[in-house]
Amino acid sequence: MRRAALAFTFLLLAATARAQETTPANPPAPAAVPIIRTTLDPKEGAVVGQHIALYVDVMFPGDMPRPPRVAIPDMPGAQVMRFETQATTMRETIDGADYVGQRFEFAVFPRRSGPLAIPPAAVTLLDRDGDVTGTQTGQSVQETIVAPEGIDAKDVVVATDTLTLEQSWKPEPGTALHVGDALVRTITRTATDVPALAMRDLAFPAPDGVRVYVDAPASQDQSNRGTITGKRIDRVTYVFEKAGTFDLPAVDQPWWNLADKQAETATGKGATATVKAGPAPTTMPGTPAASTPVRPLIWATIAALAILVVLALATVWKWRAQAPHRRAEQALSEPAAFHALTHAGDSGDAAAIYKALATWRARLPACWPAPPDASALEMALFAGGPAWTKAMAKTYLMSLRQYRAAALARPRDSAPAPLPPLNPLGKPSNEFAPS
Template structure:
């Protein structure tokens, strides 16, 4: 399966038309479309960008398209095709890049030049080039509604599946899953229209995000889109879930066709007529609890295990931080046994990182003398007695902010910046 990289192009600014590179140039850029004429709304139009290098290609270039209103454009994660040509008695080699365009309205499109970035052998940008402006005429076939996304293809299928089966036994509170899968030739799943799922009274519908699964085989795209919706029955009776239709333009027969999921009529049992509303509600709730008891128990157990795991992690984190803080302060004591101001400062900075904002501020005030010795030139000196006094002040701060003499209150796990 080839994953699709979507470049959704909605706005296409005006660009000046560039002259085509002439034979003899070291780089030629050509831009073309297929079909050149007769395209209809929703049809795949292939846009080709050929980049040719005289006497060898140092590295494949980067090619992109400007935006265009009314066009969807897709670039697929497949390597460009290598091409070789002789032009004007010169040998050229390069690559062809392909983009898939899907017009979403009829009319005339002015396709501006593709942007080409040339690279050297190391991948560094050397210069830029561009293709040529093109004109695309798009028609709207009779019977096609251009206000909705149009699918124009030579083949489209639509299938519908119900789980559990629609002929089963259902009660108020039960649910059924409807899966609709559409597949079309030369149309990516993202280009297919969203389906509407209206419901009758007494039914709720919950639609999942669509699942896109496109395939590419030698440039031929097969788009596949799967939509799932869950219906929940709130009361008894005969429930009719409407059909869903996908209109499309058949490029082979030049006619409008419609693929349809027929929907279903489902019988839902109502609560007993002799039961009071409260009893019916209790039974409904009890039935729901019975059906989901195992899930609730498993979910509750998971939450309990998760809570213990989080609590254990936090305890471990605090113990680890406490040990790290103690080790950092021990290293600071060792540094303060010398008159090396730089070593003292580095050890102090490591230890200060463990402090809460209030303690960090107090420690920074105690380090004013150290800052002056390091950053104010020769006017201030740092001696061994300064180190001894400095670590004494920090030890006092450490004790005064601790609930116990042998402990130190650490900063929160996610402290705010001071």
């Protein structure tokens, strides 16, 4: 009996020693659960198109292993953008305990009036090595959006404290123009607290006899201490196909003045261009008279050769002089725009596809029928529809290729079909990556 007790005691001590060997002396502490706060500025009274600052604070008790990743899910009726790539580090005392964390800022631009529900922020927690340790969600917030008086809220509304519109022409419209010449019109819009992607597309109608080529808009946004100054540059080329006097319409940018609480309009004045027929062909010198009656055939041959040389030189000079114009027309042609559209379609990026699609639509010949509907793309970008995927981009691009092949095969005298209106640009990714 005594031997059995000793054997049992020995086995118990051996098991305890093995357990101590396999159990770490300092087991890792569970990851701290952060406090997530979501706030809006302004909290109420925002109008359609106004920049609403959405702040997401992620606070860790004691220590923050690594800045988390924060994303705002898509929401119907609004665009969500990110201005800063770096978040702001914060330190606070909450209920007597020290907390450290970061504030992430998003920009929300409501596109319709009524209640706007902003979904909870999705927070991905990381350890010191950058590996995912868990996920948390913030709180949903809501604000009521008001339609500004005097502005059509069905279009893209720009609401800001300051907006300017500057315009330039090259050459000036009063310059002597001939058939085949072109005018380049550049419009630059600058707005405070509104990025270029949130500005509306401009319409450039033109009278019969004027071909319009619209470039893809250029964005030159600048950030200064968290304040965005959006700058969008639109460039359009008018090519005159016949002689006459042409009135090029003004361009208007309606906007809501947040400071004065009233609707205003920034205008780029129209212009009148007078186009003359092409210059008359150069009159070549006549055949010189023979100096002696015995050699008329020789002098006639010399004169003919001189005329041929002059004509050849004039042709070469004209071809070289028109080379920049030919290159410009090629760059502004429908095939070049469609090539850019196919390149954007291969990437699958909805915003890039929409930009390229708008440019290509503007360059379609008037005799072509209306292109395939882009409602799925527009819903994905601006109305909270299903997310745009590469498969959807591939399918839509295939339909555009089929449409273009059929349009190219149509007779040239087919009846023209109006193009559908263009909508604003898409939106970028809404996720912060840690530094």
